[in-house]
Amino acid sequence: MAGKRGRPAKNSKPVKEFPVSYGNVSFGDRTASVGLSISRGNCTVNEADKAFTGKRLTMTMFAGPPGSGGTPSAFADGDLEVTAVFDSTGFSAKSKKIGLTVSAMLEDIDPATFSQFAKRDGRIEIASIEDADGDGGEEGDE
Numbered sequence: 156m157a158g159k160r161g162r163p164a165k166n167s168k169p170v171k172e173f174p175v176s177y178g179n180v181s182f183g184d185r186t187a188s189v190g191l192s193i194s195r196g197n198c199t200v201n202e203a204d205k206a207f208t209g210k211r212l213t214m215t216m217f218a219g220p221p222g223s224g225g226t227p228s229a230f231a232d233g234d235l236e237v238t239a240v241f242d243s244t245g246f247s248a249k250s251k252k253i254g255l256t257v258s259a260m261l262e263d264i265d266p267a268t269f270s271q272f273a274k275r276d277g278r279i280e281i282a283s284i285e286d287a288d289g290d291g292g293e294e295g296d297e
Contacts, residue, residue: 169280180273188258207243211287218277239263
């Protein structure tokens with residue numbers, strides 16, 4: 156990930172939306188990352204390839220309270236939300252889950268809030284999908 160990236164627009168309809176389980180959160184010198192797990196019932200391998208292989212995602216992450224199971228009713232006021240531009244290099248596919256890691260620039264997120272996503276259930280709303288190398292992509296094409 157290089158360079159400064161624009162802030163996503165709020166209040167636009169997502170291109171893609173997935174229920175997820177968040178894994179570990181980690182912080183580097185300039186970036187923060189989190190692992191995501193998506194049920195194969197909610198995302199096909201073909202869909203994952205188009206959305207997550209070498210992509211830059213303008214995305215909002217939501218997390219419900221611990222033990223909420225990520226149900227939409229669990230996202231009341233005060234629950235976690237982070238909107239930023241994330242990079243994804245690829246994904247792994249197992250019999251029941253799609254797994255991936257997304258990374259954002261530290262300057263684009265609140266590290267204290269971001270760290271609380273670890274080991275929770277929630278959902279992601281992807282507002283745009285572009286090639287991470289900056290050659291354009293599938294923004295709004297899905």
